[in-house]
Amino acid sequence: MALDAKTPDGPLKDKWSNYKAKTKLVNPANRKKIDIIVVGAGLSGGGAAASLSEMGYNVKVFFFQDTARRSHSVAAQGGVNAAKNYRNDGDNVYRMFYDTVKGGDFRSRESNVHRMAECSVELIDHMVAQGVPFGREYSGYLSNRSFGGVLVSRTFYARGQTGQQLLLATYQAMMKQVKKGNLKQFNRHEMLDLVMIDGKARGIIARNLVTGEVERHAAHAVVLGTGGFGKIYYLSTLAMNSNGSATWRAHKKGAYFANPSWTQIHPTALPQAGDHQSKLTLMSESLRNDGRIWVPKRKDDDRLPGDIPAEDRDYYLERRYPAFGNLVPRDVASRAAKERMDAGFGVGSMKNAVYLDFKTAIARLGIDTIKERYGNLFTMYRKITGIDAYKEPMKISPAAHFSMGGLWVDYELQTTIPGLFAVGEANFADHGANRLGANSLLQASVDGNFVLPNTIPNYLSDEIRTGAISTDHPEFAKAEKDVIAQVQKLLDIKGTMPVDNIHRRLGKVMFAEVAMSRNEKGLIWAIEEIKSLKKEFWSNVAVPGDSNGPNSELEKAGRLADYLEIAQLMAKDALDRKESCGAHFREEYQTEDGEAVRNDEEFMYSAAWEWTDGSDWKLHKEELDFKDIKVAVRSYK
Amino acid sequence: MKIHLKIWRQDNANTPGKMVAYDLDNLSPDMSFLEMLDYLNEQLAAKGERTVEFDHDCREGICGQCALIINGQAHGPEDHYTTCQTHLRTFKDGETIFVEPFRAKAFPVLRDLKVDRGSFDRIIQAGGYISAMTGMAPEANSIPIHHNISESAFDSAACIGCGACVATCKNSSAALFTSAKISHLVKLPQGEVERQERVIMMVNQHDDEGFGSCTHTGACAVACPQEVSLDNIARMNYEYNRALCEIDS
Numbered sequence A: 001m002a003l004d005a006k007t008p009d010g011p012l013k014d015k016w017s018n019y020k021a022k023t024k025l026v027n028p029a030n031r032k033k034i035d036i037i038v039v040g041a042g043l044s045g046g047g048a049a050a051s052l053s054e055m056g057y058n059v060k061v062f063f064f065q066d067t068a069r070r071s072h073s074v075a076a077q078g079g080v081n082a083a084k085n086y087r088n089d090g091d092n093v094y095r096m097f098y099d100t101v102k103g104g105d106f107r108s109r110e111s112n113v114h115r116m117a118e119c120s121v122e123l124i125d126h127m128v129a130q131g132v133p134f135g136r137e138y139s140g141y142l143s144n145r146s147f148g149g150v151l152v153s154r155t156f157y158a159r160g161q162t163g164q165q166l167l168l169a170t171y172q173a174m175m176k177q178v179k180k181g182n183l184k185q186f187n188r189h190e191m192l193d194l195v196m197i198d199g200k201a202r203g204i205i206a207r208n209l210v211t212g213e214v215e216r217h218a219a220h221a222v223v224l225g226t227g228g229f230g231k232i233y234y235l236s237t238l239a240m241n242s243n244g245s246a247t248w249r250a251h252k253k254g255a256y257f258a259n260p261s262w263t264q265i266h267p268t269a270l271p272q273a274g275d276h277q278s279k280l281t282l283m284s285e286s287l288r289n290d291g292r293i294w295v296p297k298r299k300d301d302d303r304l305p306g307d308i309p310a311e312d313r314d315y316y317l318e319r320r321y322p323a324f325g326n327l328v329p330r331d332v333a334s335r336a337a338k339e340r341m342d343a344g345f346g347v348g349s350m351k352n353a354v355y356l357d358f359k360t361a362i363a364r365l366g367i368d369t370i371k372e373r374y375g376n377l378f379t380m381y382r383k384i385t386g387i388d389a390y391k392e393p394m395k396i397s398p399a400a401h402f403s404m405g406g407l408w409v410d411y412e413l414q415t416t417i418p419g420l421f422a423v424g425e426a427n428f429a430d431h432g433a434n435r436l437g438a439n440s441l442l443q444a445s446v447d448g449n450f451v452l453p454n455t456i457p458n459y460l461s462d463e464i465r466t467g468a469i470s471t472d473h474p475e476f477a478k479a480e481k482d483v484i485a486q487v488q489k490l491l492d493i494k495g496t497m498p499v500d501n502i503h504r505r506l507g508k509v510m511f512a513e514v515a516m517s518r519n520e521k522g523l524i525w526a527i528e529e530i531k532s533l534k535k536e537f538w539s540n541v542a543v544p545g546d547s548n549g550p551n552s553e554l555e556k557a558g559r560l561a562d563y564l565e566i567a568q569l570m571a572k573d574a575l576d577r578k579e580s581c582g583a584h585f586r587e588e589y590q591t592e593d594g595e596a597v598r599n600d601e602e603f604m605y606s607a608a609w610e611w612t613d614g615s616d617w618k619l620h621k622e623e624l625d626f627k628d629i630k631v632a633v634r635s636y637k
Numbered sequence B: 001m002k003i004h005l006k007i008w009r010q011d012n013a014n015t016p017g018k019m020v021a022y023d024l025d026n027l028s029p030d031m032s033f034l035e036m037l038d039y040l041n042e043q044l045a046a047k048g049e050r051t052v053e054f055d056h057d058c059r060e061g062i063c064g065q066c067a068l069i070i071n072g073q074a075h076g077p078e079d080h081y082t083t084c085q086t087h088l089r090t091f092k093d094g095e096t097i098f099v100e101p102f103r104a105k106a107f108p109v110l111r112d113l114k115v116d117r118g119s120f121d122r123i124i125q126a127g128g129y130i131s132a133m134t135g136m137a138p139e140a141n142s143i144p145i146h147h148n149i150s151e152s153a154f155d156s157a158a159c160i161g162c163g164a165c166v167a168t169c170k171n172s173s174a175a176l177f178t179s180a181k182i183s184h185l186v187k188l189p190q191g192e193v194e195r196q197e198r199v200i201m202m203v204n205q206h207d208d209e210g211f212g213s214c215t216h217t218g219a220c221a222v223a224c225p226q227e228v229s230l231d232n233i234a235r236m237n238y239e240y241n242r243a244l245c246e247i248d249s
């Protein structure tokens, strides 16, 4: 199938308004005849569920947590971007579009990015109206901070808990619709398959994680807002139960998966402290506004950080990138940290960290200002490490964080399966090869609240005469049978290797070879390792218990089974792209001083992979065309 | 280090549960409490035994999904911590630790250490929102809000909905949870319009769910990971009485 992005005609700045003016709509009286399934209750899925049910559609929302208020969007700390230009510092929609396309290293779709920047303005209005207590100036007006990769202050924040506050507003909007009966929620439910009838997405098979029952749910359209799959690295900043299964199973039913290998490695997470470690806590990028990153100039300098004088410190970001300094984009900051650590300058007992130091900022601004800006992050740091970061520098380290890749979607956020839409981190759309900080809460919220409610009617307007979809259709029976068989297969292995053990080893392979820096030899090796882990998994994984009640090991095993396949595609994608762009740094393609070398001649495309029956994938290219921005070498020097 | 665990095991809400002993060795003080349970579960899984079910997700103190009573205290011995932030360095080598689910009539046990906190959702459904549907909002800076009021609204809004307040309270009251949302919304000008209905509906729902009344012992605020203050409860009572008076008159 050829890829059609369905980008509307007209000048970039008018595309979205032209689209909205001409798209087909569904009459309010007909909306009650339409059922929509939303999988995911984070900012993207939750926003979609709330907005679509407010419009009058019958919506069902599924998520695996016990309540929608816990979806992983809750963990986002630093902020959300919007082109409000409240600082009068030259910001506008075009500049935000420009920064995002440049930050993504010219590998995103112009029209989508511009739309995200446009919608950012109304998103802040919406969230304030819902009661989000954003940071404010003493004048009572909204405050902003600045984030990596840009020269303006456009980030809105609610202390270090911005994601939590946005998600709670979204959750509350959902709860209101639940009470009104427009929205039905299915908590502790996991989608295990997509049901297709006559080539269209018509429902899902979900497992009730309390009773173990496998259930059929039908709808006229299915929306996936299931988040990122960064937990594939085992150690990551994601929540323990985040997974790639919903999108992956949709992929196996025909949805193309785009740019799977583009994973953002965040430069400021807590370093691993030992083998027992289960996750790496993020320290928000906003800290780089006031914190300075350094390592000792001398290897194995065993003095305490406070005893190392300025002349013996290497502020390597300020040294290498004087224009942006500590605020270079994440991929650049992570790679620079890796370079120092690989060269033997890492600090901490495992030599796997660098310092993030607030001494200068505390001297300049006073400790109270630092407390107000980042208090909860410093508290979090102390709770986890036992160290007071007001007194000594934080130790930080790069960690897997965000999936730029995901299901391929067109301008309407529809996947290659008619009737299947993907929103938020689950799709691949707006961030190109590297996401800018605070753009992802934005994308997730905007997709759910402002984009999808305007694009999905174009599809649904043809469904008003379809009538209710029956779950008695043989396709439901077949999909349900397959799901039950897979669950049983996992239980029947009765091996001795715990799921987490295999997952940890997969994570090690992925972090070593399919993360910050990649090369052909390593990727080929990784593919073989993944295959052998997959073999070991299917012959010796230990999944005790049964499927008639809560069984976390069974849930984890199902997710790992999918990760083992996703990993293979990630490595393949990375191997295939013979250039360095954004987070994808191929060692073979770099300048003498270690900067990335893009190859626009051959690789100016998004790679959308089609599943071809388990043995391999077929590549489809969406060529990227930049009409409104001059394609240039991305430089932060 | 070594730890002796006594863990509550229960198949489901309708079967009786009991404490089961497990001994663990080779633990590191840097391990989190939940990483210790992971370690135990890996050993159980390798032997083909059913693992210990417990809730958790973000493991950084913000999602509110983790919920254990550790040695009789919600989220363990440290004030204002979540279970996932609790590390073994808080315990002594060789210590015996009792691990139970959050206990309250309104939090039925699902299995082992997992409980159902759907009652919290229903309290929010009763009125814990501002009815600004997508598309309705005015320009964000059109209503200035004093910095201190906004910060104070944040202090209330910070609640993570974990339920430690209920699990700690001798009356199993969810007053701190309910009042935090009421206060967050009433402090903001945007929340003004629905002020009366909100407090009445939410307080009534709180009572209908089987949560107890608040007798101002204050244990909840000590356990609360987000340090949500008792002032919220005072504000809720004030708002509730005010709403009743206004409706009467």
Ligand SMILES: Cc1cc2nc3c(=O)[nH]c(=O)nc-3n(C[C@H](O)[C@H](O)[C@H](O)COP(=O)(O)OP(=O)(O)OC[C@H]3O[C@@H](n4cnc5c(N)ncnc54)[C@H](O)[C@@H]3O)c2cc1C
Binding pocket: A039, A040, A041, A042, A043, A044, A045, A046, A062, A063, A064, A065, A071, A072, A073, A074, A075, A076, A077, A078, A079, A080, A081, A162, A163, A189, A190, A191, A192, A225, A226, A227, A228, A237, A238, A239, A242, A243, A245, A246, A282, A284, A401, A402, A423, A424, A425, A426, A437, A438, A439, A440, A441, A442, A444
């Ligand atoms: C620690 C951290 C900090 C961050 N900080 C920032 C920041 O400051 N600014 C910023 O812009 N971005 C930030 N991000 C990124 C941003 O938070 C996420 O990209 C965004 O919130 C994703 O939202 P979402 O709705 O797509 O997915 P999520 O919020 O992850 O929601 C996924 C939903 O899908 C459900 N789900 C998943 N699989 C299934 C299944 N199989 N069946 C049923 N349900 C399923 C889950 O239950 C959940 O409800 C951060 C990310 C992390 C990890």
Ligand code: FES
Binding pocket: B055, B056, B057, B058, B059, B060, B061, B062, B063, B064, B065, B066, B082, B083, B084, B085
């Ligand atoms: S697991 Fe999220 S708060 Fe503990």
